[in-house]
Amino acid sequence: MRVADRTAEVSVDDAVRASVSYDQLRAGDDGVYWLETRPDAEQGTTVTGWRASDGKRDVSPKNFDVGSGVHAYGGGSFVVAEGTLWCVGGDRLYRRRLDGDELELVGHGCFGDLTIGDGELLAVRESEQGDQLVAVPLTGAPRMRTLVSSPAFLGAPRPGPGRLAWTAWSEHDMPWDACEVWTAAYSPHGEVENPVKLAGGPGESAVEPRWGPDGALYFVSDRSGWWNLYRWDGLTVEAVAPIAGECAAEPWELGYASYGFLDDGRIVAVVQEGPRHRLVVIEPDGTVRPVDLPYTSIKPYLALRGTTVALIGSSPTAAPQVALVDLADIDPPQVEVLASPEHAALDGVRVSTPMELRVRVAGGREVIALVYAPTNSTADWLAPVIVRAHPGPTASCLLRLDWQAQFFTSRGFAVVDVDYLGSTGYGRTFRESLYGRWGLEDVDDCAAVAVHLLSAGRALPGQVFIRGASAGGYTALHAVAQDGPFATATAVSAIVDPDRWARTVPRFQRAHAMRLRGGAGAVRAAEIQRPVLLIHGTADEVAEADDVQKLAEELTSLGIAPKVLLLPDVGHYVASSRRAGAALEAELAHYRSVLADAANDQQGLHSGQR
Incomplete structure (x- = not known):
C-alpha cells in the first residue's frame, strides 16, 4: 500500500479492513507460510503460503479458523511438512494434504507449538492438570505418544x-x-x-x-x-x-523464533531497543552487523532458508508486511515483499509519523513515548490528545503504521503511546519493577507524559484523554480515579479487580496476576472522577465481562453512569475482531461528547460572567 500525500479522513471501515494481521511465519517444504487474519473476512484466520513456483495462496480450508488457545494466548498453531498442513482449530488437532480437501482429526485437546521432527510431529498439549510434550508420526495412523509431563508449563519442543x-x-x-x-x-x-x-x-x-x-x-x-x-x-x-538490547520478545505465546541460522554459519536475530526493532547478523566470530532495512518493528517470527530470512516487518509509513530478505550480501540486502495489506481507499493517504518524546519522572527515570501529531498539523500544533497505555503490561510501543491510530489523527487528534514502567525493551529490571506497583507507576508515567504535553502547549486542559486495553485498561481507569490531567478514560477489555482477576484468569496468567497486584488495588467506582467508556467482549476469557458490568452498575448507582459497549461473541482482542469498527466509532463519539460538554461548560461560564 502506497502512503503519500493525499489528505483524507480514514473511515472506520477502511481502518478495520486495512488492519490485516500476519503472524506465526515459518518455513515449510519449499516455501514460507504464515497466519493471516483479515478483520473483514468471515472465515477468521487462515494459513497462507508463498512459494517461488506459484506465488501466494491460502492453504487452509475455507471457513476454517486456524488458532490455538494453548496457554490462553496460543502460538505455534500450524506447521507444513511433506505436503501436509498440520493445524489447530479450537480444541482439536488436524492434518490435511495440501493437494486435498478433507481435514483429518488427529487428536482432542489444547495444542500448540507444533514442530516437525524426524518423521514425527511434536507439540505441547495443555489441560487443567498440566502440560505434556507429545509426538505423532507424520504418516500412517495418528497415534499420539507422551514424551514429557508436567503439572505446570512446557514449551518449545x-x-x-x-x-x-x-x-x-x-x-x-x-x-x-x-x-x-x-x-x-x-x-x-x-x-x-x-x-x-x-x-x-x-x-x-x-x-x-x-x-x-x-x-x-x-x-x-x-x-x-x-x-x-x-x-x-x-x-x-x-x-x-x-x-x-532484547534478543527475544516477552513470551506471551508459544512458537516464537527471534533468531535463526543461515547455511553459511551466520546467525540472524531481531533486537529490540526501546520502541525500535532492528535485524542483525552475527558472524561466526561474534561480530554483530546491523542489516539496513526499511522496518522499525519486526515480529518474533523469523523463517530462514539458505541465505534468506523471511520476516514480518513494518514502519511508521508501512503496515505490517511479509518480506523475504536475501542476506547473501547485506550491503544492501535485497528485499522482496510477499504480502502486504491492500486497500485501495487508503492508497496514497497521508499519515502521521511519530516523534520520540523523552520525559523525566520521579527517581530520575526517563519515560519514552511516541507522539503522533494530527495528520495535517503544522509544527506548532495544538490538539486533543489521546494517551494510550499498551496492554501486557509487559508489551511496548510499536513503531509501525497503525490504521486505527490514523483514524484519530486524521480527525485532528494527537495519539501518544507510552512505554511506562514494566514495558519490554528496556531490560529485566525495568520490566519487573512494576510488580507490586501496578496502577501506580504506570499511571504516573502516563500522567507525566500528559502533563509535559500540556506544559509544552500541545494540548489544553480538558482535552487530554487516556485509553488502554487489557492491563492498559486497568491503568486508564486508575488514571481517572484520582486528580490528574485526564478528562476521560476509555477502557477496552479492562481488568478491574486484580484479586478477583487472579482467581478467574486462565491458569497460564495466574502467576502474573499474583505478582502484579498489591499496588493500587481494585478500581473503585466511588473514586472515579471523570467520564468513562467501557468496551468489552462478552466472550472474553482473559478478563471476564462480569467485572466490567459490575463496575458499570456501581457507577450508575452513584449517578455517574458510564458509557458501555458490550460486543457479543467477541473475545479479549477487540481491535482485531469483527466488531472493531463499532468499538472505534464508540470511542470517537465518546471523545467528541466530552469535548462538546467541556465547550458547553466553558460557554456557560462566559455567559455567567457577562
Missing part, C-alpha cells in the same frame, strides 16, 4: 541430533520471570531419557532453544539483564554476542 530440548516453568512464574531450558537423549519414535536442566530458574528467563547446524544448542537468556543469545556445546554454556 525442539529436536536435535540424538536429543530433544524444551522449556519449562512453574505455575508460580511467568516465562519471562523464571523459565528453564532442558535437554535429554531422544531418538524419533523413542523415549526421552536422562533429562538435564541447562539454564534458567529463579531470576533467569531462558527461552527459545534451537539446535544450530554445528550441533550445539542455542537459547536466549536474560541472566545479564538483557535477553541475549547463548550456546551449549555439550559441556559448557557461553555467550554468543552480548548486546545491550
Whole structure:
C-alpha cells in the first residue's frame, strides 16, 4: 500500500479492513507460510503460503479458523511438512494434504507449538492438570505418544541430533520471570531419557532453544539483564554476542523464533531497543552487523532458508508486511515483499509519523513515548490528545503504521503511546519493577507524559484523554480515579479487580496476576472522577465481562453512569475482531461528547460572567 500525500479522513471501515494481521511465519517444504487474519473476512484466520513456483495462496480450508488457545494466548498453531498442513482449530488437532480437501482429526485437546521432527510431529498439549510434550508420526495412523509431563508449563519442543530440548516453568512464574531450558537423549519414535536442566530458574528467563547446524544448542537468556543469545556445546554454556538490547520478545505465546541460522554459519536475530526493532547478523566470530532495512518493528517470527530470512516487518509509513530478505550480501540486502495489506481507499493517504518524546519522572527515570501529531498539523500544533497505555503490561510501543491510530489523527487528534514502567525493551529490571506497583507507576508515567504535553502547549486542559486495553485498561481507569490531567478514560477489555482477576484468569496468567497486584488495588467506582467508556467482549476469557458490568452498575448507582459497549461473541482482542469498527466509532463519539460538554461548560461560564 502506497502512503503519500493525499489528505483524507480514514473511515472506520477502511481502518478495520486495512488492519490485516500476519503472524506465526515459518518455513515449510519449499516455501514460507504464515497466519493471516483479515478483520473483514468471515472465515477468521487462515494459513497462507508463498512459494517461488506459484506465488501466494491460502492453504487452509475455507471457513476454517486456524488458532490455538494453548496457554490462553496460543502460538505455534500450524506447521507444513511433506505436503501436509498440520493445524489447530479450537480444541482439536488436524492434518490435511495440501493437494486435498478433507481435514483429518488427529487428536482432542489444547495444542500448540507444533514442530516437525524426524518423521514425527511434536507439540505441547495443555489441560487443567498440566502440560505434556507429545509426538505423532507424520504418516500412517495418528497415534499420539507422551514424551514429557508436567503439572505446570512446557514449551518449545525442539529436536536435535540424538536429543530433544524444551522449556519449562512453574505455575508460580511467568516465562519471562523464571523459565528453564532442558535437554535429554531422544531418538524419533523413542523415549526421552536422562533429562538435564541447562539454564534458567529463579531470576533467569531462558527461552527459545534451537539446535544450530554445528550441533550445539542455542537459547536466549536474560541472566545479564538483557535477553541475549547463548550456546551449549555439550559441556559448557557461553555467550554468543552480548548486546545491550532484547534478543527475544516477552513470551506471551508459544512458537516464537527471534533468531535463526543461515547455511553459511551466520546467525540472524531481531533486537529490540526501546520502541525500535532492528535485524542483525552475527558472524561466526561474534561480530554483530546491523542489516539496513526499511522496518522499525519486526515480529518474533523469523523463517530462514539458505541465505534468506523471511520476516514480518513494518514502519511508521508501512503496515505490517511479509518480506523475504536475501542476506547473501547485506550491503544492501535485497528485499522482496510477499504480502502486504491492500486497500485501495487508503492508497496514497497521508499519515502521521511519530516523534520520540523523552520525559523525566520521579527517581530520575526517563519515560519514552511516541507522539503522533494530527495528520495535517503544522509544527506548532495544538490538539486533543489521546494517551494510550499498551496492554501486557509487559508489551511496548510499536513503531509501525497503525490504521486505527490514523483514524484519530486524521480527525485532528494527537495519539501518544507510552512505554511506562514494566514495558519490554528496556531490560529485566525495568520490566519487573512494576510488580507490586501496578496502577501506580504506570499511571504516573502516563500522567507525566500528559502533563509535559500540556506544559509544552500541545494540548489544553480538558482535552487530554487516556485509553488502554487489557492491563492498559486497568491503568486508564486508575488514571481517572484520582486528580490528574485526564478528562476521560476509555477502557477496552479492562481488568478491574486484580484479586478477583487472579482467581478467574486462565491458569497460564495466574502467576502474573499474583505478582502484579498489591499496588493500587481494585478500581473503585466511588473514586472515579471523570467520564468513562467501557468496551468489552462478552466472550472474553482473559478478563471476564462480569467485572466490567459490575463496575458499570456501581457507577450508575452513584449517578455517574458510564458509557458501555458490550460486543457479543467477541473475545479479549477487540481491535482485531469483527466488531472493531463499532468499538472505534464508540470511542470517537465518546471523545467528541466530552469535548462538546467541556465547550458547553466553558460557554456557560462566559455567559455567567457577562
